Each structure stands twice: as structure tokens, then as C-alpha cells.
Amino acid sequence: MAFTIETYATTAEAARAMGADARFLAGGTLVMRDVNAGDQSFTRIIRSTDPALTAIRGTGDGISVGACVTLHQIVANPDLAFLAPVARQVGGPQVRNMGTVGGNLFAPHPYGDFTVALLAIGAKVTTAQGQKPVDDFLRDRDRSGLVTEILIPRPRDPGSFGWHKVSRTKPKGASVMSIAAYLPREGGRIRNVRIAFGAMGGHPLRATGAERALEGQSLDASTIARAAAVTLEGLSPPTDPLASEWYRREVAAVHLTRLLTRMERS
Incomplete structure (x- = not known):
């Protein structure tokens, strides 16, 4: 089956291009598995080169993590050291080098370990429609739209x-x-x-x-x-x-x- 790959410079453009026939390509550990399995529920693959998707920055009492930040980046970032033990237990090095925080939000059972940590810490998820607590996002994630950012509270202790x-x-x-x-x-x-x-x-x-x-x-x-x-x-x-x-x-x-x-x- 043939797929069309579309690349956009900004997340706003990528969000507008999304539709029922499209999947967003972040790290590819989920999307490419479906491609290789012959999934025919989508025909377009959307990606974006927006640098905000791979950025990690402090925001007062929290840390903003772009949706395409990899689990390897989480392990390597000292501001996110409390989440490093979680990220280290997601697959092997190859998976952590590709798998992203945003993609993990959509990982089906029994995967999605990093999302368990985000739920416990009270993270917020930003999509094209706005920001919501991760609790609310998970209840409706299949219709959430493009995830652009995850805001992770910084624990005082x-x-x-x-x-x-x-x-x-x-x-x-x-x-x-x-x-x-x-x-x-x-x-x-x-x-x-x-x-x-x-x-x-x-x-x-x-x-x-x-x-x-x-x-x-x-x-x-x-x-x-x-x-x-x-x-x-x-x-x-x-x-x-x-x-x-x-x-x-x-x-x-x-x-x-x-x-x-x-x-x-x-």
C-alpha cells in the first residue's frame, strides 16, 4: 500500500493537515510498526520540522517538553532527572533514541510506561485545540488532534x-x-x-x-x-x-x- 508523506515547517500547518486518513510521524515506533503491519486505516503520514517540537525549556515551576523530544533526551536532561528511571525502562537504546514523549501518550496497552509517570506527576498536554490535564487527554486521546507540548510540573522534593x-x-x-x-x-x-x-x-x-x-x-x-x-x-x-x-x-x-x-x- 502506498503512503503519502507530507512535511510542514510549523506545527500549526501540520495540525491543519491532519485528518482521519493521516497519522503524525514523531519517532516512528508506533506509526512505522503499523505501516509494516499493513494498516490500511490511513494513507498519509504527516511530519513537521518545527524546532519547538524537540525543545526542552524551563517554565517557572515546570518544564516544557516538545512532543517530539525523545526518551533518550529525557534521560540526558538534568532538569528531568526524576523521570530518568522511568525513561530508561522503556525499551532498549534504539527505542529510546526514536520513541518520543508525545508518541508515548498514544502507546496502546501494555505500553505507555512514560505516560504513567506523566499521569502521576500531573502533567498537562497541549494540542492544537488548547491545553488540558493529562487525565482528560487520556480519556479522549484518539480524538485529541496533534500534540505539540507536554508541561511537566517540577517536584519540589x-x-x-x-x-x-x-x-x-x-x-x-x-x-x-x-x-x-x-x-x-x-x-x-x-x-x-x-x-x-x-x-x-x-x-x-x-x-x-x-x-x-x-x-x-x-x-x-x-x-x-x-x-x-x-x-x-x-x-x-x-x-x-x-x-x-x-x-x-x-x-x-x-x-x-x-x-x-x-x-x-x-
């Missing part, structure tokens, strides 16, 4: 962010599940807690029950146990070739406990 990945092939296998937690503290109490799971639904989801159990509490063994008891609230674990729904339900609380215990001790 890097230790308030934690990451845990469960896979059968280490260190770069697809996730049985992944967990990211953001536990900012004020006066020893957790405020505005966010916990996100990957591979526990059609897209990354927040563990709303565990969040409620931790909000306003100190992080200790009893609080962690209460959060673990309601881990599955807000989640919808699937069955796939990596693991069954039953297995994911059985081990989710175990792995959340491990992550929170590690954060308590850090």
Missing part, C-alpha cells in the same frame, strides 16, 4: 516521586503493570497525592481508592496497608498474553505496597 515496573523480561520487557506515585508532603502529611497504574486498563489510570486513603496522612506502615486494601478502586485490569485479569488483581496491592514502602524509607 524529587523524593516525592516514585516508580515501579513489573515485567517478565528485565530490564526492558513490556509491563505486567507499572506504578508511579507522587506524594508531596506538607508538615509531614501527604497532600494532593496522585497514584497511576499502567497495564491496568485500556490506558494509564489513577488508583483513586489508594489516593483517598493516603491523602492528608503521614506515610507509614498502617497508612500504606490502608491504601493497599483499596488499590483496585479506579482500575480495570485486563487479560492479555502477559498476564490475566485475575493475576493483576492479585498482585496489584503487593507491588503498590513495595513502592510506597520504598518511598517511606527514602
